[in-house]
Amino acid sequence: MSEASDPEALASVVLTKRELATVVAALRTAQEQGFPTLSYELYFADFPPLRRREIDELCRNLEYPGG
Secondary structure, eight states, X not given: OOGGGOXXXXXOOOOOHHHHHHHHHXXXXXXXXXXXXXXXXXXXXXXXXXXXXXXXXXXXXXXXXTO
16 A cells, blocks of 8 residues: 555644644534535545544644653
């Protein structure tokens, strides 16, 4: 499997604190309201969106890296 199609491949990006806050807020909103099927199908063409539990873990990792 190529890295481009591997949903578990690592990705790295640098965010400002403001950008990070926006990402966490968007994740929490998606967690509460779900992902609108048609609006986001482009992003999830290769793999499904995260489940609620996975969003919790991601937000914790974004808010408290390494902890």
